[in-house]
Amino acid sequence: MNRPVSKAQTKNDLGETVLFKGAALKLDCGTALEDIEIAFRTYGQLNAEKTNAILICHALTMDQHAASENPLSGKPGWWIDLIGAGKIIDTDKYFVICSNVIGGCAGSTGPQSLKPDGSGPYGTDFPVLTIGDMVRAQTLLIDHFGIDSLFCVLGGSMGGMQALEWAATHPERVFSAVPIAASTRHSSQNIAFHEVGRQAIIADPHFLGGRYYETDERPRKGLGVARMAAHITYLSETTLQQKFGRNLQDREAVSYGFDADFQIESYLRHQGMTFVERFDANSYLYITRAMDYFDLAADHGGNLAAAFEGTKTRFCVMSFTSDWLFPTSESVQTVRALNAAGANVSFVEIESDKGHDAFLLDEPEMHATLDGFLKSAAQARGLTASGSAKEAKDD
């Protein structure tokens, strides 16, 4: 980035955004993305030494509203249980940043954004991104805050992929990393489910090759089907059986038809319908593709341990017993590589019947593990309860 870059931080209904006007973000695909805009939320105060920042990385369909109401849906922040004053991610102590990934649809530059040349929204002219590109965009935001080293990078699912990517590519900027229900590479089965979703979207006649922004229509049905398929993978078989089983929806007997006779059908249809209100189909294509492409070992000559060679980052890896999308075996591979690289790593497999979505839910063991890890890391970093880096020395 040798051209002059102006930065404009603005507040709007969706939180805050910073526009890096003139910046050209080099992407893994070989092209660059111009005039990057990043939408974010912060919670708490950055300390004078800028050592108390936690970057929260969100999952596929989440956004920057981790600890505050989503202004569009009116729903509370998706990690409100974890983040706040006196909570495990204590905003009296830490400065918490959460930004919408590039390629997303909650304010950061993505397929919905206007091209710099004035020829309308990108649509599928948007370049295909990687998790590495998402992280590279996040470094712009972290630089913007003048933060050299993040106290922690933390996230579940795709957020965990970003945490691992941060640790692998910017080890000196990551004091600690917490990848939850994640993996260093997307499995064949996961690529398969993503491909089903993409084909459902592309098959929708309103998709129009991604140029639907110029019409009044949206590929709602296709995106809805994509969400329905994905949603099954986020839950465990046990959860589905316990929560819905074969219970009927508002009826005493089956209808001998194709209505949503079963609660599980009604639930999935509802998931599909509400999702299309809050998510963009093109973003769904781009973000799933970035996840599919993620393969840290391949980026390091096939040797996963090489990705973390000599790292000083402290890792806390967590998985859930009933998560079949990012099963424990994936986390075990990550931990093995970290051990081989001589990293400081703790690993907890959490007994849960809630499936992949457990990372978003009230999981006491996950919360306790995170609490202990952050407190210990904060001590090692010399952070006090008030988030000051110096107090400990002054005492």
Place this chain on the structure above:
Amino acid sequence: MNRPVSKAQTKNDLGETVLFKGAALKLDCGTALEDIEIAFRTYGQLNAEKTNAILICHALTMDQHAASENPLSGKPGWWIDLIGAGKIIDTDKYFVICSNVIGGCAGSTGPQSLKPDGSGPYGTDFPVLTIGDMVRAQTLLIDHFGIDSLFCVLGGSMGGMQALEWAATHPERVFSAVPIAASTRHSSQNIAFHEVGRQAIIADPHFLGGRYYETDERPRKGLGVARMAAHITYLSETTLQQKFGRNLQDREAVSYGFDADFQIESYLRHQGMTFVERFDANSYLYITRAMDYFDLAADHGGNLAAAFEGTKTRFCVMSFTSDWLFPTSESVQTVRALNAAGANVSFVEIESDKGHDAFLLDEPEMHATLDGFLKSAAQARGLTASGSAKEAKDD
């Protein structure tokens, strides 16, 4: 059925069919289906005593061509490894019958059939069926052959559901039953995956509420997506990882696009595309619905054991360790109920990494188990190597 019924058995390119003209098959939904036609194949000879018949029940997307080339696809019979002269299901010994389920699209009465009133094909005017209805239609065929008691009813997946339904509703007509990779009720997760497929079909603009037969179009994309989603559930994660992993398809590097970069994507797309050539979208809706509705316990006051009370049928239940669609836990429930009912039952969980589809593949332990079970049952039935029931007594 008090009206005069004429039976016309004809041979055509698709095998044989028998038309029960004038017959009205009472369905669980309360209506009746008129002029039932059943397409079937037979292999081997029915002995004089009519005691050596094996009914093979097919799975969701299969057909009557179990042991002979499918005339449409040119592919060999789907259980050709098992059925034939000198094979485990020995056609020198047994008379093997396999019929297309009603609701199907391989010659039996289904949504593609013409309504008796001359107003064109049924489409979604076809009544919603159950597994019980499918079995009731099969009894017409078995009666047609003059068979009082089947030596064995045998099938995998939905075929296994039919075998269980036969044993529950016609215990006196089933000497032995072999449900493989099946269940006595469709689970919440399985209903969920079926619902995704149905919604993908219904979302296709060429579906036209099921009235697409009158157009030149078919809901190909929707049916393709349904097949892709379902196909993932037929394979194990291990199979996918071993067979495809993250291997690229005909390229050295990812394309940074939405082409089928990965072999798994290419494979799934191929599965979707070839499926729509051989299967009807309406049939897919009806047959998946029949599976969803299957719940033997519910049909017996919530007591699964009651479904098999006093049964004299010999059962051989099989499951596969890596089958996550019809996991071993489902077969264990079946076996528990059979034991509670005092049934003669043997149960084998087969170590396999091939997932649900293992029942269609070369699984030596499954073959050996089936071989032993059939030989022992044949002995108990007094069947000799030539399929005669009397020879044993004459010796």
